[in-house]
Amino acid sequence: MSVFEKFKRGLTKTRDFVSAQFNRLAAEFGHFDDDMLDELEMTLIQADCGITASTESIEAIREHIRNTGDDSQAxxxxxxxETLSSMLTERKLTLERGRLTxxxxxxxxxTxxxxxxxxxxxxxxxxxFRVMMAAADTFRAAAIDQLKVWGERTQTAVIAHDMGSDPAAVVFDAIQSAKARGTELLIVDTAGRLHTKxxxxxxxxxxxxxIDREAP
Known part of the structure; x- marks a missing residue:
C-alpha cells in the first residue's frame, strides 16, 4: 500500500467517525444548541482535529448561529x-533571512x-532558505539512518552521532555547524516520548x- 493510500484510508476513517457522531447528535438533539455544540467539539477533538482547531470551529459555528439564526444541520x-477549509490554506514559513531558526x-x-x-x-x-537537520533520536540506529536518507533525498545536510550518543551533544554540534555554514533553519529530530517518562x-x-544557551 502506497503512502498516499494509507493517508487516504486514515482520512476516510476520520471522516466516517465524525459523520456518524454528527448524525447521532442531530438525531438526539434535533437542533444545534449549546449542549450539542459541546458534544460536537468533543467529537472533533476525539477525531484528532486538535484542541485549538476544534475550539475555533465551534466558536465559528456559534457565531454563525448568532448572526443568522440558522441552527439547522445544513x-x-x-x-x-468553511472554518476548517480556511485553516488548511498554505502559509509561508516564518523564517528570517540571515538568522538561525x-x-x-x-x-x-x-507521529x-x-x-x-x-x-x-x-x-x-x-x-x-539554507537548511540543516540534526538526528537527535539516538535510541535507534534506524532513526538516524532514516533521517540521513531524507537528507540525501532533499539534499539537506544532516548532523548525526552514533546510536546511544547524548542527544544534547548532537544538538550542540548541529548548532555550531549551522552557525558556521550560515544556516537559516535547523530542524532537530528527536526520539518519541510520553510526557510521563x-x-x-x-x-x-x-x-x-x-538551544537556549547556544542560539538564544
Whole structure:
C-alpha cells in the first residue's frame, strides 16, 4: 500500500467517525444548541482535529448561529466546512533571512516527526532558505539512518552521532555547524516520548537548555 493510500484510508476513517457522531447528535438533539455544540467539539477533538482547531470551529459555528439564526444541520455543516477549509490554506514559513531558526520536533512514537522534518526541510529549501537537520533520536540506529536518507533525498545536510550518543551533544554540534555554514533553519529530530517518562522529559529539557544557551 502506497503512502498516499494509507493517508487516504486514515482520512476516510476520520471522516466516517465524525459523520456518524454528527448524525447521532442531530438525531438526539434535533437542533444545534449549546449542549450539542459541546458534544460536537468533543467529537472533533476525539477525531484528532486538535484542541485549538476544534475550539475555533465551534466558536465559528456559534457565531454563525448568532448572526443568522440558522441552527439547522445544513447550516452548521456549512459553517464547519468553511472554518476548517480556511485553516488548511498554505502559509509561508516564518523564517528570517540571515538568522538561525531552530525547529525542535517532539511528540510520541509514530507521529511522523522524521518525515515531517524532511517535508519542512524541502519546503524551506524551495523558499531558498539554507537548511540543516540534526538526528537527535539516538535510541535507534534506524532513526538516524532514516533521517540521513531524507537528507540525501532533499539534499539537506544532516548532523548525526552514533546510536546511544547524548542527544544534547548532537544538538550542540548541529548548532555550531549551522552557525558556521550560515544556516537559516535547523530542524532537530528527536526520539518519541510520553510526557510521563521523567528521564526522557529531562533529556528534552537538556536539549532545550543547549538551544537556549547556544542560539538564544
Amino acid at each position: 447550516g452548521v455543516i456549512g459553517a464547519l466546512h 531552530i525547529y525542535l520536533m517532539v511528540g510520541v512514537n509514530g 511522523g516527526k522524521t518525515t515531517t522534518s524532511a517535508k519542512l526541510a524541502q519546503r524551506a529549501k524551495r523558499e531558498q 521523567k528521564n526522557l522529559m529531562d533529556e528534552l529539557a537538556k536539549i532545550r537548555r543547549v
